[in-house]
Amino acid sequence: MMPGRKPIIEIKGLRTQFILREGTVTALDGIDLTIYENESLGIVGETGCGKSMTAFSILRLVPSPGRITAGSIRFKGVELTKLTEDEMRSIRGRLISMIFQDPSTSLDPVFTIGSQLGEVISLHQSIYDEQVLSKKILEMLKFVKIAAPESVVKQYPHELSGGMKQRVMIALALSCNPSLLIADEPTTALDVTIQAQVLRLLKDLVKRVGSSMMLITHNLGIVAETCDRVCIMYAGRIVEEAETFELFGKPMHPYTKGLLTAFPKLGEQKEELSVIRGIVPNLMNPFPGCSFVDRCDFATDQCRRVRPKMAEVAPGHLVACHLYPSGGEKDNA
């Protein structure tokens, strides 16, 4: 698809299911996803569509009773689904790192910032000398542009603001120069001015470290500003994938179009924002057709019966919808 770029992670046909007594919930239903070197990929979708589950599946931290039941995740050519728990653990935090949504609960409240950073650095880089370690800790705090790092080292999480805590989380996640950083709604819990700062910092640092980023969000504005490429997820499937510019300019899938029109634009006079009617389908009941069918204005009989496959409609632009069988020709059969 994009010649000359090396893929960092390749996901093929990933299926993650929760096997419950009442039935099986298919949280991820055949995800195909590739992230290339030095690229930031945005994953957009509403709550419960499987964005976070994709991240947890990559790290193999799907909470019980969930399990990866099918598919492959290749990270730099290594099949992650077949690694032992020990091997997987040495990848987490060192090669693949993750930042969580709420920085106020992501740090251990009873330890100082310094000792928490120290733990991760000494764990993954086997640095046991205290002086070397404290120098590394200070370096990391300066790296994420924290003011007065010398005093922050000795402070507890509750003494820092939300933005500072998220910077510390970024420092934790980037401390071992990971190849892939997964950021799960990193700015949702922050207020808007801090959001912009943290995003800019994240984008900047990821570039400097030379890693790729997978940014999970439900905010299209953040994607537009930060990501090179976007995947739109709906009900456990990817429905559209394109370069950011292309996607915002030429959205194809009815769901993507809905999302974009539901988003207010600057300078536009509108009494009411449009909404996508209906709710997300229950993932417990398997359904042969397109999962968006009940909410789609263009739904046909075929949509109910046959699940649409991802098809390339323009270079690098893939969409899973019967409206675009292939090549971008509209077919209202």
Place this chain on the structure above:
Amino acid sequence: MMFRKRLNNLMLSWKSSGGFKQTLLEIVSRGSRNPMVALGASIIITMVALAILAPVLPIADPTLSAINVEERLLPPSGRHWFGTDNVGQDVFSRVIWGTRVSLTVASLAIFFSLIIGVMLGLTAGYFGGIADYIIAGTIDLFWTFPAFLLALAFAAALGSSLVNVILAISVSYWAGFGRLMRGQALTVRERQFIEASRALGAKSWRIMFTHVLPNCIAPLTVWASVGVADAITIESSLSFLGAGTPPSTPSWGNMLNLGMQYIGEAWWVVTFPGVILLITVLGFNLLGDGLRDVLDPRMKGMRR
């Protein structure tokens, strides 16, 4: 070798950036500003000092001093501060020496209960599943008996000796720590920083001991402090009922048992050990209550 490296690593993560020493100093300074902790701690320090220093102080060892029938049941005076008992022994020296017995028994019993309870509770709460099922079931089984009755049954079955009393109290008391630890581990396990440290590559043992356990230190300390008070009471009650330390040992329970028979003619024989017992138990309870506030890192810097 592997273990040493791990231990080193663990200590390092506790100590790095000087946080550990600083935290300890801070707790002491915050504690001294809390009146409950200050009072409780001074009582305990006095009692512990008396217990340790008893052989050095000019107080006769009651186990060695001869029975002196002529001096029996003398009221408090300059020579016998707390009076004398039915065989003419000085009540004051028996109370002081009794401190040794009571504090040793109580603190050892709580120490063992704490170790057993924390290990089992942490395993059950953190791992869940079948381990939790078995351990929680066992805890509940022990929990259904009142701690005192269980200790009484054990002490009576094992016979009266110092070691048996410690054993009896530990057996009946560990379930409380186990239950507390399991509950704490269950809630801490679900918090996001645990998930975050898993996502950053931490092992189960590391998460258990460097994140779950430290987050439970505050309630455990409080419970242990109150537990020592409880254990002192249980030990005295056992001795009072004749199932505790052997009657020749100068423990508070034994003295209460003895003094009760003479309460009409010589009030001092039963009153003084009772009062000292009360003050000691109060001291541990005050400390426990106060520590709950002091140990919370969010209270740092707050003036009370």
